[in-house]
Amino acid sequence: MTAQEVRLCGLLLQEHFGEMVEKVGTHLLKSGAQNLRMILHETGISLDLLKKSLCVLVQHGACVFSSGRKGPGSPTEYRTSCDRILRILRYPRYIYTAKTLYGDTGELIIEELLQRGHMTMSSTVKTVADRLTQNMEDGRSMDYNDVSNSFSNLVETHFLQRCPPPPRAGPKESATPAPHPVPGTPTPLISTALPTAESFPDCYKVPHVTLTGRGKRPLSSEDVDDQRNSKKAKMDSETHGDEGICWQVNFERFHLHFRDQAIISAVANKLDQTSSEIVRTMLRMSEVTTSPSATCTKPLSANEIFRSLPTNYNIARPILDQYLTLLVDDPMEFVGKAGESGGGMYVVNMHRALANLARATLESVVQERFGSRSARIFRLLLRKRHLEQKQVEDFAMIPAKEAKDMLYSLLSQNLVQLQEVPKTPDYAPSRTFYLYTVNQLPTARMLLQNCYKTVANLIERRLYESKESKRLLEKSQRIEAILASLQASGAEPEQLTEVEEMITAPEKQQLDALRLHINKLDSAENQVDETIFLIESYVNSTKTTS
Amino acid sequence: MPHLDPQQRALAINKLLSLGQLDLLRNSSGLLYRMKDGQGASKMKGSDNQEKLVYQVIEAQETKKPLRESCVWIWSRDIRFKSNLPLTEVNKILKNLESKKLIKAVKSVAASKKKVYMLYNIQPDRSVTGGAWYSDQDFESEFVEVLNQQCFKFLQSKVDLSMDDIETILNTLIYDGKVELTVIAAKEGTVGSVDGQMKLYRGVNAVLLPTGMVRTPCGLCPVFDDCQEGGEISPSNCIYMTEWLDF
Numbered sequence: 001m002t003a004q005e006v007r008l009c010g011l012l013l014q015e016h017f018g019e020m021v022e023k024v025g026t027h028l029l030k031s032g033a034q035n036l037r038m039i040l041h042e043t044g045i046s047l048d049l050l051k052k053s054l055c056v057l058v059q060h061g062a063c064v065f066s067s068g069r070k071g072p073g074s075p076t077e078y079r080t081s082c083d084r085i086l087r088i089l090r091y092p093r094y095i096y097t098a099k100t101l102y103g104d105t106g107e108l109i110i111e112e113l114l115q116r117g118h119m120t121m122s123s124t125v126k127t128v129a130d131r132l133t134q135n136m137e138d139g140r141s142m143d144y145n146d147v148s149n150s151f152s153n154l155v156e157t158h159f160l161q162r163c164p165p166p167p168r169a170g171p172k173e174s175a176t177p178a179p180h181p182v183p184g185t186p187t188p189l190i191s192t193a194l195p196t197a198e199s200f201p202d203c204y205k206v207p208h209v210t211l212t213g214r215g216k217r218p219l220s221s222e223d224v225d226d227q228r229n230s231k232k233a234k235m236d237s238e239t240h241g242d243e244g245i246c247w248q249v250n251f252e253r254f255h256l257h258f259r260d261q262a263i264i265s266a267v268a269n270k271l272d273q274t275s276s277e278i279v280r281t282m283l284r285m286s287e288v289t290t291s292p293s294a295t296c297t298k299p300l301s302a303n304e305i306f307r308s309l310p311t312n313y314n315i316a317r318p319i320l321d322q323y324l325t326l327l328v329d330d331p332m333e334f335v336g337k338a339g340e341s342g343g344g345m346y347v348v349n350m351h352r353a354l355a356n357l358a359r360a361t362l363e364s365v366v367q368e369r370f371g372s373r374s375a376r377i378f379r380l381l382l383r384k385r386h387l388e389q390k391q392v393e394d395f396a397m398i399p400a401k402e403a404k405d406m407l408y409s410l411l412s413q414n415l416v417q418l419q420e421v422p423k424t425p426d427y428a429p430s431r432t433f434y435l436y437t438v439n440q441l442p443t444a445r446m447l448l449q450n451c452y453k454t455v456a457n458l459i460e461r462r463l464y465e466s467k468e469s470k471r472l473l474e475k476s477q478r479i480e481a482i483l484a485s486l487q488a489s490g491a492e493p494e495q496l497t498e499v500e501e502m503i504t505a506p507e508k509q510q511l512d513a514l515r516l517h518i519n520k521l522d523s524a525e526n527q528v529d530e531t532i533f534l535i536e537s538y539v540n541s542t543k544t545t546s
Numbered sequence: 547m548p549h550l551d552p553q554q555r556a557l558a559i560n561k562l563l564s565l566g567q568l569d570l571l572r573n574s575s576g577l578l579y580r581m582k583d584g585q586g587a588s589k590m591k592g593s594d595n596q597e598k599l600v601y602q603v604i605e606a607q608e609t610k611k612p613l614r615e616s617c618v619w620i621w622s623r624d625i626r627f628k629s630n631l632p633l634t635e636v637n638k639i640l641k642n643l644e645s646k647k648l649i650k651a652v653k654s655v656a657a658s659k660k661k662v663y664m665l666y667n668i669q670p671d672r673s674v675t676g677g678a679w680y681s682d683q684d685f686e687s688e689f690v691e692v693l694n695q696q697c698f699k700f701l702q703s704k705v706d707l708s709m710d711d712i713e714t715i716l717n718t719l720i721y722d723g724k725v726e727l728t729v730i731a732a733k734e735g736t737v738g739s740v741d742g743q744m745k746l747y748r749g750v751n752a753v754l755l756p757t758g759m760v761r762t763p764c765g766l767c768p769v770f771d772d773c774q775e776g777g778e779i780s781p782s783n784c785i786y787m788t789e790w791l792d793f
Contacts, residue, residue: 270750364760461787527762
């Protein structure tokens with residue numbers, strides 16, 4: 001948990017859940033696992049608010065609780081981790097992916113689940129159907145079955161999973177936020193490792209739910225009071241057979257999808273469209289058979305690949321073999337050959353591909369920041385590992401003075417390291433070799449921290465811009481509200497134009513500029529998040545292999 | 547020459563030496579005299595003994611050539627040591643010899659202040675002048691750049707090609723990430739093969755577009771490490787961000 005990560009998590013929590021939750025969250029991040037009394041004492045928030053904040057964090061999976069360190073009788077402890085909170089940055093990407101794969105229904109399902117944290121299937125389906133019906137033309141509404149089908153599809157491809165049951169035999173969960181456990185209640189002894197969602201056999205089983213009906217439109221104001229009473233009664237009496245089974249978004253599955261996408265687009269950039277289609281087919285075939293942290297996919301025979309190619313790609317068998325050979329010979333080593341049976345067994349090298357993508361990212365950062373000649377030196381050092389000053393100049397064909405300058409600026413930014421190799425035990429400078437070198441993993445880690453800082457900077461700038469124009473924004477909101485109410489109650493066009501003119505032209509210009517700025521900052525956050533994803537995947541892949 | 551007495555011999559020899567017709571050499575048994583060929587004699591006509599001495603020192607470097615290829619030249623300091631003449635004398639003599647076009651001075655690449663002397667008619671070798679990439683002791687960076695671009699364009703249009711002399715330039719293209727190298731087994735005797743292998747170069751596209759991080763001002767910011775919320779440099783008052791947002 002570095003300082004940059006904590007700062008970014010704090011900003012994300014504040015934006016999505018408010019100041020109170022942010023306070024509790026950052027406190028837990030900085031101090032590790034603590035029980036309720038200690039948090040109460042150290043943050044000084046009232047017990048009520050504290051309980052609510054913890055509820056919110058637990059609901060979203062950001063905070064986990066377990067029995068205390070001192071044994072079964074001690075109060076429960078809560079702990080947060082940065083990873084889950086940093087995922088909030090990636091929400092737009094998840095929603096967009098769901099939209100491309102499963103259409104609007106899928107998009108809304110994922111959006112609802114991301115906003116609520118945990119939800120039962122029935123309540124998700126109902127809410128999504130209502131939202132979809134709102135946007136449809138009058139007279140049409142969304143059937144629950146369609147939404148349920150989309151939901152089941154998402155579960156089948158493992159994008160959604162069941163929440164793990166809480167680590168205590170306590171009151172059953174309902175569709176509303178998980179009940180906050182009261183400290184001091186005796187709990188059964190559990191193992192220190194918290195079970196993940198995947199350790200339960202039913203985690204991808206869709207429950208048998210009786211859900212019939214269609215989405216409802218929002219009611220107009222007169223009917224609300226009557227409906228509210230009757231609706232409440234209806235809600236209580238309707239049970240759909242899936243109480244207590246909550247669902248959450250499976251982030252790891254989305255990450256696998258993003259990783260596959262990155263590999264496919266890299267192949268498309270480097271070679272051509274057909275090769276990327278072949279790699280896409282191979283990855284699709286090994287989606288469910290490969291574990292997330294595997295170094296490479298299971299070997300696939302060329303026959304299988306040929307059969308599974310999409311039908312609109314009519315390439316002949318020998319041409320497929322040529323393409324596969326080309327992919328295997330490529331220095332990037334995306335695809336490797338694992339045997340000769342079945343016409344040749346091929347694997348996709350995940351870890352190697354991730355390492356190459358991370359290396360390309362580092363090179364691109366050096367190129368943009370320091371220039372193409374420094375990038376040349378950087379790539380040279382990555383290839384040749386250790387080089388002396390003179391050798392760098394010779395290989396890179398850069399004049400000595402400039403090469404020295406560039407090496408020193410790279411060294412000052414810690415992108416390049418100096419390794420001393422002494423000839424004599426006394427490390428005398430005249431009798432030591434000084435070799436320049438680049439270590440990919442530590443440099444990647446450093447870049448990752450820089451990315452976190454960058455995103456935090458972008459968020460802060462966005463908040464600052466909104467704060468500066470707060471007065472203007474409030475004014476425009478008021479005017480919009482007035483306009484809307486005037487339109488609803490049927491006003492004449494002159495009144496409308498009069499109200500619109502309350503915003504002067506320069507103010508309008510300022511508002512437009514503000515909107516542009518905020519959009520730019522938002523999209524920049526998403527772009528930096530792409531870099532974060534690549535480097536995080538690379539760093540995590542080295543953790544499992546080392 | 548037994549019929550001359552020693553004194554007369556000595557006189558004659560000295561006269562011939564001063565005229566530059568004879569070379570004086572020493573071997574294990576005594577002194578040896580050698581007749582200089584006519585051309586050599588004419589070269590040194592008009593030079594005095596000291597000049598001849600310096601010339602001999604420089605010439606001696608040339609004879610070392612078969613043993614040490616790269617050492618056909620000598621520094622002025624070394625000339626001074628070998629001839630035991632004072633610095634001012636040596637400089638005067640070197641200037642004279644240069645004007646007579648008997649020796650030439652070449653500026654060393656490794657240490658640009660030092661001058662290096664060699665006989666007029668030999669080529670300075672690679673370690674002094676730096677080879678094809680240096681002209682007049684300046685690194686021809688423009689030349690390198692132009693060749694870099696040209697090779698790249700050339701390779702982009704062709705698929706397989708093997709080059710010999712411009713291998714170093716091609717290596718820089720590899721380090722630029724624009725070209726990649728494969729080594730294939732080739733029969734001995736095919737053009738460009740070395741030890742049964744052939745190097746092939748191919749122009750490639752980049753694997754990744756410029757990454758997201760560098761599209762933001764923070765990715766390229768020179769004062770990134772000093773940026774802190776509430777400090778002199780902070781996201782709220784960042785001038786780079788203001789410029790970028792208004793772009």
